[in-house]
Amino acid sequence: MVPHLITALTGPINELEQRILESMPAIERWFRLEWMEHTPPFYSSVDLRNAGFKLAPVDTNLFPGGFNNLTPAMLPLAVQAAMAAIEKICPEAKNLLLVPENRARTNSFYLSNIATLVRVFSQAGLNVRLGTLDQAVTEPTQLDLPDGSHLTLEPLLRNRGRLGLKDFDPCTILVNNDLSAGIPRVLEHLHEQYLLPPLHAGWTLRRKHQHFRAYEEVAKKFSKLMGMDPWLINPGFTHLDGLDLADGSSMDALQTQADAMLTKVRRKYKEYGIQEKPFVAIKPDAGTGGKSIVMVRDAKDLPEKIAALGPDAQAALSEVIVQEGVPTYERVHDAMAEPVVYMMDRYVVGGFYRVHADRGSDESLKAPGSSFVPLAFAESSQLPRFGEKPGVSAPNRFYMYGVIARLAMLAASYELEATDPDAEVYE
Structure with a gap:
């Protein structure tokens, strides 16, 4: 299934899809x-x-939830990717400790993930047990799943330099908690234990502008390979911090940056006859799960839109990125839709x-009210089909989505290398 693209401006993306398919060996x-x-992130979405007229990533998650929304056909692919990832990190691995978010006890959808x-x-091929950061869990606790099965959540035990559970000493610890x-x-x-992803991938330390700076570099490299304008796959952005949006000077600075970004995008639209x-998206520089995002077509509307957020949401906007807005013109069952691509290791x-x-x-x-239509991005029967018109074949469209998503994943690896607090820096 390829969602209906409700715009006549499909030319550039169809041309990009054709170019990507023709360049598949080089890519x-x-x-x-x-x-x-x-090194790719252990997993990402x-x-x-x-x-x-443009296809671009707008968010990259290094602690992805939502694996339960994928089609069951993805399971063999995910198992193979997990094997490849674990073999690189700890070939003799036997035990895996999975650390979920604290909402695991109360959110059945997340628990299914x-x-x-x-x-x-x-x-x-791993023994998997769940250890929680929730200090309210002091003994093994059974959690019932909607399908009638159950999981057991256990309190973490720290023994000097190692983390585990009672009678369970893992080689690898996988965190599914964004540490915000x-x-x-x-x-x-x-x-002597592998913690995945590393701590600096969590939103305590990670910032979106660092990721999109790395993505800009990756997009330029890829576009040079393809002989294309990187703007077609790269959302422009700028970064502001130290804001207090109750203060007039901070609001002025934000409006100035928003207006400058809108001007840049207007020039590109004129160049391509769009x-x-x-519009621009004002987002907290640290992840907030889609909250505190403001979209504006005119910088003059910012004070009113931000005032409507409320004080808590406004506080999250002390550090922001001002990002070029990328509209979505895909529809599924007459509702707006956007693809979300899941990866493990480099797959x-x-x-x-x-x-x-x-x-x-x-x-x-x-936002609340969203739903999910699962897709298998790669199956033995769904390899790219050469010779078909762009925008018609699901495998071809999904291959293109997979390429752009992998560019964002590569950018995340650049980002994590650049922000690693333990990395040696050479002059």
Whole structure:
């Protein structure tokens, strides 16, 4: 299934899809060479937006939830990718400790995500147990799943430099908690254990502008390979910090940056003959799960839109990125949709469309009321089909989405290398 693209401006993206399909051997070789130099994140998910005239990532998650929204057909791919990832890190691995978010006890959808991860890593040949950071859990606690099965959540035990559970000493610890509430001391200074992702991937330390700066570099390299304008796959952005939006000077600075970004986008729209009114997205520089995002087409509207957020949401905007808005013109069942691609190690394992019937093309779909249409991005029967018209074949469209998502994943590896507090810096 290829969602209906509700715009006549499909030319540039169809041309890009055709170019990517024709260049598939060169693209895959380019990725192979990049992965020889850089280590991919253990797992990741990327939100894409397809405007018909532009296809770009707008968010990259290094602690992805939502594995339960993927089609069951992705399971063999995910198991193979998990095996490859674990073999590189700890070939003799036997035990895997999975640390979920604290909401695991109260959110059945999130718990289904954890159950899917347990299934993947169990089938990859690991003993998997769940250890929680929630201090309210003081003994093994059974959690019932909607399908009638259950998981057991156990309190973490720290023994000097190692972290585990009672009678369970893992080689690898996989965190599925974005650490936005801070870095727990129990996860720090572990010895002879692999912590994935690293602590500096969490939102306590990570910032979106660092990721999109790395993505800009990756997009330029890839575009040079393809002989294309990097703007077609790269959302422009700028970064501001130290803001107090109750203060007039901070609001002025934000409006100035928003207006400058809108001006840049108008020039590109004019260059490509795009009859659209551009918009920008104001986002917290640290992740907030889709909250506190403001979209504006005119910088003059910012004070009113930010005032409508409320004081808590406004406080999250002390550090922001001002990002070029990429509209979505894909629809599933007459509702706006955006593809989300899931990866493990350097492999695409699946994805889904995030769908929202009450949101417009220039709004975030990551909001209450969204639903998910699962897709298998790669199956033995769904390899790219050469010779078909662009925009018609699901495998071809999904291959293109997988390429752009892998560019964002590569950018995340650049980002993590650049921000690693333990990395040696050479002059």
